[in-house]
Amino acid sequence: MPRQRVNESLCSAARALEVLGDRWTLLLIREVVFGTRRFDEFALHLGIARNVLTTRLNAMIAADILVQAPVRDDALRKAYHLTEKGRDLLPVLIALLQWGDRWLQTPDSIPIQIVERESGEVIEPMRPRNRSGKALTLRDLDWVPGPGSTDPRIARLVAAYEKQRRIEPRPIAAPKKSKKEKSA
Known part of the structure; x- marks a missing residue:
């Protein structure tokens, strides 16, 4: 860009x-x-x-x-x-610290850990999560054009992303059986 x-x-x-x-x-x-x-x-x-x-x-x-x-x-x-x-940057800062701890430190060289004050437990790694709290991976996510995608300042970029977009197949849950099918 x-x-x-x-x-x-x-x-x-x-x-x-x-x-x-x-x-x-x-x-x-x-x-x-x-x-x-x-x-x-x-x-x-x-x-x-x-x-x-x-x-x-x-x-x-x-x-x-x-x-x-x-x-x-x-x-x-x-x-x-x-x-x-x-204050809304707190998750950004924590994610950056956690990334640095994981990839740039050894377990013995981590200088500061973020803990929950009440429990004293080290917090879980920052991850995107769904509404029920399940951690999502890149494979679980998708990108779609937003309301501002037609603005001429970004429309070409959004179109390029759409053109190069590759959707990997995802597992599809089996349909739930109806009451008739269950009793048969």
Whole structure:
């Protein structure tokens, strides 16, 4: 897909990566999730240049991922907090951490594990799930054109995806027998 500016692309992944694609963005989200709130703490924990940190934090505020609030009512110092839009990135961050744990670490080198507070149990890997909670694999999923697929900015790409689409046969459940067939 040719590089387009975020306001020109309709692809949700492309638009999300325009906002989140910089390595510092998800690391800053990780920091806020783990309790970091102040500019100096971000700089210290990440080893990021202060001018780069300022730019990234301002971009995340502009994108409505972070919000600044006074540390205390009478304080001049500000703390950073996730907005609802920012909190919705939690599954993305957890999936990224889990992927890194699985593919880039050894069982003995995993630095931080995400546990359920109440049970203390390590959480299950993030996976797409159906309504009943069954984990879905790539083979269980399909892609279909959405309501915005006819927009000229993305229609060619959607058409290309449809053209190259290969559907693998899936197991089909046997039809349920009627009461007549059961009694026969």
